[in-house]
Structures are given as C-alpha cells and as structure tokens.
Amino acid sequence: MKNAKISNAVIKRLPRYRRYLIELRKKGVEKISSKEFSNLIGYTASQIRQDLNNFGGFGQQGYGYSVDGLYDEISAILGLDKEYRMVIMGAGNLGQAIAKYTHFHKQGFKVCGVFEISPNLIGKDLDGIEIMDYENIVEYVEEEEIDIGIICVNQNNAQEVADKLSFAGVKGIWNFAPTDIEVPKHVALENVHLSDSLHSLAYHMNDIQKKDQSKEKAKKEE
Amino acid sequence: MKNAKISNAVIKRLPRYRRYLIELRKKGVEKISSKEFSNLIGYTASQIRQDLNNFGGFGQQGYGYSVDGLYDEISAILGLDKEYRMVIMGAGNLGQAIAKYTHFHKQGFKVCGVFEISPNLIGKDLDGIEIMDYENIVEYVEEEEIDIGIICVNQNNAQEVADKLSFAGVKGIWNFAPTDIEVPKHVALENVHLSDSLHSLAYHMNDIQKKDQSKEKAKKEE
Numbered sequence: 001m002k003n004a005k006i007s008n009a010v011i012k013r014l015p016r017y018r019r020y021l022i023e024l025r026k027k028g029v030e031k032i033s034s035k036e037f038s039n040l041i042g043y044t045a046s047q048i049r050q051d052l053n054n055f056g057g058f059g060q061q062g063y064g065y066s067v068d069g070l071y072d073e074i075s076a077i078l079g080l081d082k083e084y085r086m087v088i089m090g091a092g093n094l095g096q097a098i099a100k101y102t103h104f105h106k107q108g109f110k111v112c113g114v115f116e117i118s119p120n121l122i123g124k125d126l127d128g129i130e131i132m133d134y135e136n137i138v139e140y141v142e143e144e145e146i147d148i149g150i151i152c153v154n155q156n157n158a159q160e161v162a163d164k165l166s167f168a169g170v171k172g173i174w175n176f177a178p179t180d181i182e183v184p185k186h187v188a189l190e191n192v193h194l195s196d197s198l199h200s201l202a203y204h205m206n207d208i209q210k211k212d213q214s215k216e217k218a219k220k221e222e
Numbered sequence: 223m224k225n226a227k228i229s230n231a232v233i234k235r236l237p238r239y240r241r242y243l244i245e246l247r248k249k250g251v252e253k254i255s256s257k258e259f260s261n262l263i264g265y266t267a268s269q270i271r272q273d274l275n276n277f278g279g280f281g282q283q284g285y286g287y288s289v290d291g292l293y294d295e296i297s298a299i300l301g302l303d304k305e306y307r308m309v310i311m312g313a314g315n316l317g318q319a320i321a322k323y324t325h326f327h328k329q330g331f332k333v334c335g336v337f338e339i340s341p342n343l344i345g346k347d348l349d350g351i352e353i354m355d356y357e358n359i360v361e362y363v364e365e366e367e368i369d370i371g372i373i374c375v376n377q378n379n380a381q382e383v384a385d386k387l388s389f390a391g392v393k394g395i396w397n398f399a400p401t402d403i404e405v406p407k408h409v410a411l412e413n414v415h416l417s418d419s420l421h422s423l424a425y426h427m428n429d430i431q432k433k434d435q436s437k438e439k440a441k442k443e444e
Contacts, residue, residue, distance in 0.1 A: 133265055148427075180241075192414065199237035200234060
C-alpha cells in the first residue's frame, strides 16, 4: 500500500465505493470494469482508476476489478476489518437515537455505553445499553478499551467533553454538537454538522427557485 | 447579489461563518476584520475575503465587517430569513430523534408531521407531532405547503419515498438513508451519510496509528 499522501477527497469517496460494492456482492456480481462502475456510481471511469490507484490499484488490464477483492481491500484501507468500541456522550434525543441505531453495530461499530450528567437519566437502560455517570468516563474508556467517543451534548459542553475523552485515551471523536471542537493531534476527528447540512439544503432550494424565476421572467420578455 | 456561479465549497462554508457570527453577536462584538475572523474560524484572511466577495463583499476598507450586517446577509443568502415546513419520512429511531430535536425548530425549520407505513406507529404522538399514514403523504404535502422531506426510512425504500415526495411537490429532500438517491432537477438534495462519516473516522484513526508506528520504528532503528 502506497498510501503516503492521500487526499481527504479520495478518503471521503471510499465509503461510497464500498457501499456500491456491497450492492454488487448482494447481486452476485463478481467483476466490474471501471466503465461499468462509472455508470453505476456516477464518477468518471478515469476518476475511479485514479482513486483506486492511490492504493496500489487492484484492477487487472482487460479484466476489471474483482468485486470481492476490491471490497476487502477498501474495507481494510478504511480499517473496517476490525471492531470498534464506542461510547456516546449525552443521552438526549440524538444520543438515544444513535445508541438504538443498529446499523452501525452491524458494521462493526459497537456502542458499549452512554454517559450523562443528568441524575434523571443515569442508571436507566437504552435497549440494553446502560446510561452511566459522566464522572466515570475516564476510568471506563481505559478499562473497556474504548476507541471512539461520540459527542451528542450541547454546543456549550462539547469542547469540555472532547478534552475529557482525549485525556481518557480515545483514538477518535465523532462530533454531532453544532460547534467546532479542537482535539490533540493523536486523536482523529469527524464532524456531523446537521444544521450546516440543513442550511446548505435551504440554499440550494432557494437557488433552484431563483433560477426558475429568472427563466420565467426571460420567457415573458421574449 | 452577484451569485451567478458560486462553488459548492463556498456554500458549504457559509453555515460555518454564520455559526461564528452568532457567537460574536452573543458576545456583543459589533465588527470584525478578516484577520480577526481568520484567527477565530481557521480559514486564511484572504480566503475569507474571497468567499465573502462572491456575494458582493460586505466589508469596508479599514473597518472590517459589521457582525450584524454580515450575519443578516449570510442568513438571507442561505434563505434562513424565512420559515421552512418539513415532514419526516419514517418514525424509527432516527426519525423520532429528528422529530424531537428542537434545535432545528429554533432555526426556522419546523417539523409538521411524521409519516410511517407501520400500523403500530401510525396515530401515535411524538412530543406533539402526529405520526401519520404514509398513504396520505401527497395530500398532506400539498395542503400543508411542505417545503422539505426528511428521509429516515431504510435504504431499500429510500428511492420510492424520494419519488413520492418529489411528486408531491417538496422543494428539497434531506436524505439520511445510507444510499444514494436520485431526484428531479427542480428538487434540491442534501445527504447525511452517517456511515460514510464513521468510516472516514475509522480511516483517519488508523492513519494516525500507522504514522505513529512508523515513527516509533524509525526511532528504534536510529
């Protein structure tokens, strides 16, 4: 693997390739050319070859890609060939939803515990996952060898919780709080800014509407 | 506004600018130079000037940006100066969480109804929002003038639900199903692929670890 310097854009596309490969496997497809893959996923064939070349290239001239082989390789590159242990910080609506969302578990990401400061919630059970006291988070991360902390607290507490998780030794933080947080260099960070996404949607809706209006105006003036 | 051709990258940054402007307003800051803004948000001052120039530029030489003015302008550009009416498709864990998440409502995005196919859920109440029969979605979107459909069904049903919403006349679709869907040109689409985000996180965690290991190896060999 020659993955010395792979752009973030390529990394972001890999999970998407993998999703399509899962579909192909389900359909019993064994091999696929970059052109067929292109028709399916929407990237150009040359983009696909270039992306996959970053990792040494798995295609064989005149044969295409082995679906199973490519799936395994991309899974390994993403680190999905092992299990990850996660904690959720905050047992509000979002924290509860993620705790109950079984899709991640099927993919090897296991929610081990949920942590809260609210005494009303501590001790309760979320589909078999215990809500524990935030006071005990550092101990828990160490003893249970937690890899990932998921931040579902409000934006005012997000940085403090991130600091605590980093101190406790998680390797990655998945941040859902609508704010930017800072983490030490040895901790990976991925943000899901739901509001930002919703605001982008609003922009595009208005943009489409404006374009339609100016088209109509142009028609009337003809 | 000269927003003829604004790159998606710029659009994606606008909600983030806006978030920081909200913080500045809370602190009572009235004006900010691109350099101060740069220290805060992490983009370079020249990037900030370039981004905001896309929209005509709001800064005054030697004065900087008016925080209130910039906030209002970005809000208007994003279309956040009005209210949006939304429906949630699917009352599973994710759909329920989004229905209960008050943060969006505060920002002018109102969840009006939740739609389901499961008879066990239809008729129930989610914090004051009714769960309705999927059969009635088209009528509801028309009568209630719904702007946005949020897809929280599983990946096998996502495209069908998107087709129905588009037919019913929503202007935008916010897709949480872990699959890619297609929409007509007049409908805006924004995806939140949570699994993709989690897989990127896994990649970055492993990448950091690999780099640490090769550093240690290099040290030992010295």
